Amino acid sequence: MISLQPIPPLDTVPAPPLRFADRTHRMVPSETRALFSMAARENVVSLAGGMPSPEALPAEELRAVLQEVLAAEGPQALQYGSAQGDPVLREQICDVMAAEGIEASPDEVLVTVGSQQALDLVTRVFVNPGDSVVTEGPTYVTALSTFAAHQARVVEVAMDQGGVVPQALADAFALLAAEGRPAKFFYTVPTFQNPTGRVLGTDRRREVLDICRRAGVLVVEDNPYGLLHFGERPHRALCADAPEGVIHLGSFSKTLAPGLRVGWARAPRAVTDKLVLATESAMLSHSGLAQRAVSRFLGTRSWHGHLATARSLYRDRRDAMLDELAAVMPDGVSWTIPAGGFFVWLTLPAGLDARMMMPHAIEGGVAYVPGTGFHTRGGERHLRLSYSYPSAGQVREGVRRLSDVIRAEWAHGDASRLQEAVGR
Template structure:
C-alpha cells in the first residue's frame, strides 16, 4: 500500500486510490485568522502540555457533533485522540491479546487490519451485501468461534458509507446486529468517519445511540474538517474510557493542545454545519462524475456499488481478471486504484477494486475512469485470447455486490 501511494502521488497519474478529503473547500483565510488568534491570545495554553483525556471544551463540542446522529453523550466519557486511528489502536491494545478473535466486515478498512495484525489478533471476516453485514452470518460466526474455544473479543464495523465498499448498514439491520452482539457478549467497535457526509438523506442513527453500554464509538474530524489537525475521539462506557485514558497517557502523554483548541474554536465560531453542506455538494458532484463515467466507459460485465455518501465505490471486475495483477498495467496507463485484496485478511478480493472520488476533480475522475476502462478491456481481450472467456453476463449498475 505504501508503495502504491508513493507511485500514485506522481503528477502524471490520476489517483483514484487514496481517500483524501478535499481541504481546498475550507475557508483558509478564516482558519488562518482563527489559529493566529489562538496563539496570540491563548498561546500559553495552546502551546503547553494538556490532559491525556483531551480539552474539556472540545469534548463538549464533540457531544454536539454526535447529537446529529442521535447520540446523547457525556463529555466525561470522551477521549480525544490523534485521529480515530489512535483510538482504534488503543481499544485493540486494551481488549485484544495475541491469538484473540476479532470479527470484522469482509472487506474492511485496510489500516484496521494492520492494527489487528500488529496486536496479533485472529481476524475473521463476515460477508456483506447491499444492506451491509449479514446478521445471520455474524451470529453464526460468533457461535462457531465460541465452539472453537476462542470467543470473539470485538466486532469492528464501519456501518455508514463503508470503507471500502461505500454501502450502508440498513436501519433494520442495525438493531439486529446490536442484538446479535449483545447476546454473544461481544463489544461493538463502531468506526464512523463518514457519517455526516450523506448525499440524499438525513444522517443515519449511530449504533452507539441505541446501545451506549455495548458500543465504543470512534469519530474523527479528518473527513469533515482537516486530516492534518489529527483530531479524533473515542466515546466509551465509563469503565472502558478510564482504561483508554491510561493507555493514552502511556502512548502519547498528551495530544496537541493547539490542534484541539483550533477545532474547538472552529466549532464554536464558524458555521460548520453549512460548511458540511458545501462538502456534501462537492463530493456528491464527484461521485456522480465517477458513476456516470463507469456507466459510459466500462465493459458490459463490470459492476459497482452506488454510495449515498462517503468517498468510495467498490468495483467488481469480470471473471478471470485479477485487480492486483492488473495494477502495473493501470499505472502504466497513468491511473491508480487500490486492489480489493488489501481489504481482506486472507487474500480474497482479487476481482475487486476500490475507487475513491473525494480528491480528484470531476474532469480528472472522468479521465481516470476512462483510462482504467481501457485497461480492463485490454485485460479481457488477453483473457479471451488465452481461451478462458467466461459466459457473457448482462451489465448492471446497482448496489449489488459480488464477493469472490
C-alpha cells in the same frame, strides 16, 4: 597498579543485533500507502487515496483560527494538556455526535490523534495475542494492520449490498464461542463503509446490535464518514441505540482537516478510563494547539455550513464517477452506488485480478487500490475507487482510462484462453 585495556575503535565493534518483538513480524505496509508514490506521478490520475479534496479544506479560516488561539490563549495552547483531551472540545464533540442520535457526556469522550489512534488504543486495551476480532469482509485496510500488529486473530464475516450479513455474524460468534475463543469485539464501519461505500440498513442495524448483545460481544463502530451524507439527514449511529455495548470512533480528518489529527472515542465510562490510561502511557497528551483550533472553529465558524459545502462537492464528484462508469465500463463490471462518503467498490468480470492488473493501470495513467488489501484473504476481483480528491474532470478521465485498461486485460485474457485451448 591497574592496567586499563585500550578501547577498540567503534568502527571495529559490531553493531548489536536487532531483537525486534514478535509483533513486528506482522507489521506490513498498507496497500494504500504503498500506492502513493506511483499515484503521485504527473501523468497518473489517482482514484486510490481516500483523502479530502483540497477545496474542502478551510485553509484560510483555519489560519485565522490558529492566530486567534495563539493570541487569546497561546501559553495554554502550547502547554501539556489532559490525556483525555480539552474539556471544551469534548463537550463540542458531544454536540457533533448528537446529529447522529448519540447522547453522550464529555466524561465518556477521549480526544485522540485521529480515529486511527482511537482504534489502536481500543485494540491495545482489549486484545491479547491470539484473541479473536470479528470484522466485515472487506474492511478498512489499516484496521487489519492494527489488529495484526496486536497479534489478533481476524475473522471476516461476509457482506452483501445491505452491509454485514446478520446470520453470518451470528454463526461466527457461535463458532468462536464453541472453540473457547469468544470474540473480543466486532469491528464495523456501518455508514458509507470503507472500502465499499455501503450502508448498514436501519432494520439490519437493530438485528446486528441484538446479535452482539446476545453473544456478549462489544461493537466498535468506526464512523469517519457519517456526516458526509448526500441525503436529507445522517443515519442514526449504532451507539445511539446501544451506548453501553458500543465504542464509537469519530474524526475531524474527513470533515475538517486531516492535518490537524483530531479524532475521538466515545465509550462507556469504564472503557474510557482505561483508554485514558493507555493514552497517558503512549504519549502523555496530544496537541493542545490542534484541539483548541478545532474547538474555536466549532465555536466561532459555521460548522454546518462547512459540512454542507463539503457534501455538495463530494456529491458532484460521486455523480461524475457513477455517470462515467455507466457510460464507459464494459459488460460484466459492476459497482456500488454510495449515498455518502468517499468510495465506490468495483467488481471485475471473472478471470481478471485487480492486483495483477495494477501495473498496467499505472502505465495507462490511472491508480486504484486492489481489493485484496481489504481482506485477510480473497478480494482479487475487486478494487476501490475514490472520488474525493481529484476534480470531477479528473474523476471522469480516470474512469475512462480504467475502462481502457479493463478492456485490454479482458482481450488479453481472451487471447490467452484461446491459445491455451488450441494448445490442448
